Amino acid sequence: MNKSFLIMVDAYSKWIDIHVMNSTTSEATISKLQQTFATHGLCDLIISDNGAAFTSKEFADYVKSNGIEHRTSAPWHPASNGCAERAVQSFKEGMKKIKEGTIQEKLNRFLFNYRITPQTTTGLAPSELLMKRKLKSRLDLVFPNIEKRVQERQQKQKHYHDKKSVNRQINVGQGVFARNFAIGSKIKWIPGEVIKQSGPLSFHIKLQDERVIRRHITLNCRRDLKCEDVLLVAG
Incomplete structure (x- = not known):
């Protein structure tokens, strides 16, 4: 699609963050990392390829100042960072299946579907492992929310009871x-x-x-x- 993307994947939950990059400089890469860290906090370790944005002194100074360990995969051997490569493959395949919308709209739909889909490795969706809860989707509208239905019925019962009930509160001295x-x-x-x-x-x-x-x-x-x-x- 004639665009560059920065793809980040959490090794534990398999949660993916993806940013459209207008520039692939170290400065632009650090800016996108800061956006992700503003939501999830700093990570302990970054494993990346040997792109110029990751091997520059500016990037090295940034990770060092934030107490982040940085490792690079073996040159010309992307399989050594298999988790990231699988994320790239999933991203490319998912974007090809979405036919309509702008690049950002397609990206949003891909990320939403990916984050709520259980992973074969963990057996849970990335959102459940990272956020400890399921993200609501349109599929949830098909299945009734039993807890919500019970609460609504209880509120109705209380409403009708209170309309007909007599104040039964008595105080000492009354x-x-x-x-x-x-x-x-x-x-x-x-x-x-x-x-x-x-x-x-x-x-x-x-x-x-x-x-x-x-x-x-x-x-x-x-x-x-x-x-x-x-x-x-x-x-």
Whole structure:
């Protein structure tokens, strides 16, 4: 395509970064390396071919100043850097299969497809090894997200429950009506004051005659009182 490309591959995850190069000087190469390092951090070791950009004093000074070890493959023997050569081959084959778009658009599509495809060496996609997560693609739209569906249904259930539910929060010191279970008494509800919470929905109530009883919250209401105005407690 009448362009030069700088191809970098992570030996562990097989993640590939590719830059279109308008120039192949050491300065331009270092600039592209800095872009990659700005995302992933500095590497420990660079293995490259013997191109002029990698054998210059400027490049040697750059890697040395950043604590990076630099090794070059044997002259005229690219197989000694097999990982990089396989990345170059995959790149060339992948770009030929993409017929439409600019060079950058083709490159973006290639990188996306490559990064989400499991590798034969590792058994995982480069994105999973490098980022510890899968990158979302259009294929994910075919399969339902079970976790998301469950969360949405739970939110709907909570919404409908909250619309119909009555406030069941009672605080110590709050006045309430407690169900009267005394045999023969015509008074079904007696006033009192909450003095202690003994469970999530259980409370100790002090009556006007100083007796202390324990009751549990209920949603029942007296006909002459509104549920939203007073909280009732029953046994």
